[in-house]
Amino acid sequence: MTIEQLKKIREEASQKMNMIGKGNAFRIVVGMATCGITAGAEPVYEALQKIVKDRSLENISVISVGCMGECALEPIVEVFDSKGFRTTYCKVKPMDAERIIDTHILNGLVVEDLLIAKYKKIGGYYGA
Amino acid sequence: MALRYQVVVCGGTHCSSSDSQAIYEEFQRQIVAFEIDENVSVFMSGCFGFCDKGPVVIVYPDSTLYTSVNVRDVAEICKDHLMNGSVVTRKAYTNITPEDEAKIQKFRETNLYAHQERIALRNCGIINPEDITEYIARDGYSALAKVLTEMTPEAVIEEVKKSKLRGRGGAGFPTGMKWGLAARNKGGQHYLICNADEGDPGAFMDRAVLEGDPFSVIEAMTIGGYAIAASQGYIYVRAEYPLAVERVNFAIKEAYKLGLLGNDILGSGFSFDLETRLGAGAFVCGEETALMASIEGERGIPRNKPPFPADAGLWKRPTIINNVETFANIPSIIIKGGEWFNHIGTEKSAGTKVFALGGKINNTGLLEIPMGTTLREVIYNIGGGIPNDKKFKAVQTGGPSGGCLTAKHLDCSIDYDTLVSLGSMMGSGGMIVMDETNCMVDVARFFLEFTVDESCGKCTPCREGTKRMLELLEKITRGEATLHDLVDLESLANSVKDSALCGLGQTAPNPVLSTLNHFRDEYLAHIVEKRCPAGVCKALIKYYITNDCIGCGKCKRNCPTHAISGDIKQRHTINPNICIKCGACKLACPVGAIVTA
Numbered sequence: 001m002t003i004e005q006l007k008k009i010r011e012e013a014s015q016k017m018n019m020i021g022k023g024n025a026f027r028i029v030v031g032m033a034t035c036g037i038t039a040g041a042e043p044v045y046e047a048l049q050k051i052v053k054d055r056s057l058e059n060i061s062v063i064s065v066g067c068m069g070e071c072a073l074e075p076i077v078e079v080f081d082s083k084g085f086r087t088t089y090c091k092v093k094p095m096d097a098e099r100i101i102d103t104h105i106l107n108g109l110v111v112e113d114l115l116i117a118k119y120k121k122i123g124g125y126y127g128a
Numbered sequence: 129m130a131l132r133y134q135v136v137v138c139g140g141t142h143c144s145s146s147d148s149q150a151i152y153e154e155f156q157r158q159i160v161a162f163e164i165d166e167n168v169s170v171f172m173s174g175c176f177g178f179c180d181k182g183p184v185v186i187v188y189p190d191s192t193l194y195t196s197v198n199v200r201d202v203a204e205i206c207k208d209h210l211m212n213g214s215v216v217t218r219k220a221y222t223n224i225t226p227e228d229e230a231k232i233q234k235f236r237e238t239n240l241y242a243h244q245e246r247i248a249l250r251n252c253g254i255i256n257p258e259d260i261t262e263y264i265a266r267d268g269y270s271a272l273a274k275v276l277t278e279m280t281p282e283a284v285i286e287e288v289k290k291s292k293l294r295g296r297g298g299a300g301f302p303t304g305m306k307w308g309l310a311a312r313n314k315g316g317q318h319y320l321i322c323n324a325d326e327g328d329p330g331a332f333m334d335r336a337v338l339e340g341d342p343f344s345v346i347e348a349m350t351i352g353g354y355a356i357a358a359s360q361g362y363i364y365v366r367a368e369y370p371l372a373v374e375r376v377n378f379a380i381k382e383a384y385k386l387g388l389l390g391n392d393i394l395g396s397g398f399s400f401d402l403e404t405r406l407g408a409g410a411f412v413c414g415e416e417t418a419l420m421a422s423i424e425g426e427r428g429i430p431r432n433k434p435p436f437p438a439d440a441g442l443w444k445r446p447t448i449i450n451n452v453e454t455f456a457n458i459p460s461i462i463i464k465g466g467e468w469f470n471h472i473g474t475e476k477s478a479g480t481k482v483f484a485l486g487g488k489i490n491n492t493g494l495l496e497i498p499m500g501t502t503l504r505e506v507i508y509n510i511g512g513g514i515p516n517d518k519k520f521k522a523v524q525t526g527g528p529s530g531g532c533l534t535a536k537h538l539d540c541s542i543d544y545d546t547l548v549s550l551g552s553m554m555g556s557g558g559m560i561v562m563d564e565t566n567c568m569v570d571v572a573r574f575f576l577e578f579t580v581d582e583s584c585g586k587c588t589p590c591r592e593g594t595k596r597m598l599e600l601l602e603k604i605t606r607g608e609a610t611l612h613d614l615v616d617l618e619s620l621a622n623s624v625k626d627s628a629l630c631g632l633g634q635t636a637p638n639p640v641l642s643t644l645n646h647f648r649d650e651y652l653a654h655i656v657e658k659r660c661p662a663g664v665c666k667a668l669i670k671y672y673i674t675n676d677c678i679g680c681g682k683c684k685r686n687c688p689t690h691a692i693s694g695d696i697k698q699r700h701t702i703n704p705n706i707c708i709k710c711g712a713c714k715l716a717c718p719v720g721a722i723v724t725a
Binding site: 001002003006009010012013014016017029031033034035037063064065066067068069070071072073076078083102103107108109110112120 | 131132133134169171188189190229241249251252253254255256257258259261262264265266267268269270273277332335336339340341369371372386387388394395490491492493494495496512
């Protein structure tokens with residue numbers, strides 16, 4: 001590989017990863033390090049993938065990633081949207097996958113009861 | 129019918145003072161009245177930051193911002209907007225700037241990494257660790273490209289020296305200097321090793337990096353190989369991390385496929401090969417000389433230094449060993465420069481450090497903070513404080529080799545030198561938080577038990593000394609010790625510290641010495657008063673039932689040894705001769721009438 005080829009891979013891949021300004025495209029990531037998998041992230045990931053596949057939602061990519069650092073709140077699912085916002089859902093169960101797709105992706109709403117802000121305390125206050 | 133609208137009422141202080149609670153309740157009433165409560169949900173959120181326009185209500189998904197909302201407006205919003213889909217223009221704020229838009233969306237996000245700065249973990253949780261192109265998209269391999277095209281090996285070492293990066297494995301030796309020592313030995317085979325044999329109880333930083341961003345370690349090792357003229361690298365990872373092993377092996381394969389490992393990398397003529405080696409779970413193999421023995425196929429036991437690995441390491445060749453997190457910092461240092469890195473953190477401890485926060489803390493997890501952050505910020509801001517409003521007692525840093533920091537150290541900065549001066553150490557980054565229900569003698573006993581188990585047995589101070597120390601500690605927790613034993617314990621701890629062969633033995637007494645230093649009164653309570661103040665040491669506690677007992681009989685039913693007697697609706701009693709102090713009754717009691725003393 002040459003440096004030019006490396007640059008080309010970088011451009012293509014960042015184009016693919018970047019959701020900003022892509023209309024109704026979403027990148028959904030599931031934390032799947034040992035911590036996430038132990039907490040049950042695998043069935044969540046599979047459920048999300050199945051919905052996306054079954055409904056042929058081509059603008060949505062479901063990706064497994066490493067540890068986000070919030071061990072107590074796993075399994076964690078994050079949704080990155082075309083406006084550059086990052087929504088973090090925690091303690092997600094496989095049965096929540098449908099709600100995340102329906103509510104968040106298709107209707108543009110958030111799944112309130114899974115928002116990390118409701119669970120994580122920062123400096124004595126719950127976030128958001 | 130699925131959810132169609134979400135109504136978010138600002139619950140910030142300003143809006144609350146102007147009736148947001150009443151508006152929220154009115155919405156709840158009206159959606160029921162209009163029979164739309166199945167597809168509309170209403171909730172309160174934190175402040176949106178439109179305080180001058182309050183009370184504020186936002187309707188999603190169209191993100192309509194209603195300002196100066198009055199309780200009387202609610203019915204109209206419900207009828208027109210939520211039922212019929214037409215915005216109530218009279219109240220809608222139309223002049224929305226992009227900044228406003230960001231504020232409107234903000235309630236979705238929690239600042240996941242508040243008070244943190246992520247360098248080593250920059251890609252963890254962001255990229256797919258099994259897709260090298262995602263790593264490349266996040267500036268992956270641009271550091272290697274820069275090194276191979278623009279920099280000499282000396283310049284790379286200079287840059288790392290300038291960054292003041294110190295070893296993240298615990299001891300904190302300057303990485304640039306270490307690389308320089310190996311590079312000084314010209315000619316012949318050199319080796320580079322990544323130490324991923326993370327053995328401290330409660331530490332999992334390296335696992336997170338290897339599982340979440342294995343490419344950054346591989347890229348950094350290639351850079352390191354170039355700098356010290358090593359053509360072969362090894363990642364020594366413990367077999368207890370099967371997923372990390374799998375992802376690292378996969379990542380290595382991917383890198384070979386793209387020609388980012390192997391011969392003539394990026395057309396530079398530089399070649400570097402990388403393999404994994406699995407550790408079989410011995411704690412001592414995290415010690416560098418034992419680790420090298422293990423790679424050579426020998427039994428994993430340490431040897432004397434000098435000669436240092438930089439002069440004679442693996443197969444007696446110059447070898448550099450760095451920790452996973454140290455490597456994970458390298459690509460950013462090369463891209464952004466050593467100067468950038470050494471401006472983060474403190475003067476003597478540059479950059480950030482990843483910690484695994486565990487124990488009695490609300491937000492357990494991984495965090496990466498600039499060096500010099502105070503302990504208070506970690507425990508109370510990032511960690512979210514101690515659960516159940518218990519009192520903070522101490523935090524153990526550095527695992528079984530470290531010591532504890534107490535409430536009086538909360539405002540001390542976390543960096544290599546401060547921690548050492550307080551009798552602890554940075555260690556690899558485990559932080560175990562303890563509250564008032566932890567007995568410090570028991571904590572010291574726990575860590576020592578670990579060291580005794582893991583001692584390789586080569587040198588007498590560690591093999592025999594730690595065992596004798598453990599016996600003395602057990603004697604104390606049983607309430608059988610005398611003050612003379614305490615003197616013995618302390619002098620033995622100091623002897624082991626001064627005479628053990630390797631770093632593990634030398635630091636093994638640290639938990640004992642530091643708890644003795646900060647919590648001597650607890651030791652004395654065990655020895656003189658035969659009492660465990662935290663109520664942990666079984667031999668010294670007694671369960672009894674107070675007057676609060678309602679006579680429900682739950683304790684009696686849960687007692688495995690039938691030590692509890694009493695009639696229904698009468699105060700029960702525990703027979704101390706039969707009680708095995710398992711605590712099942714205390715857990716079962718619905719009114720908290722069972723206490724220890």
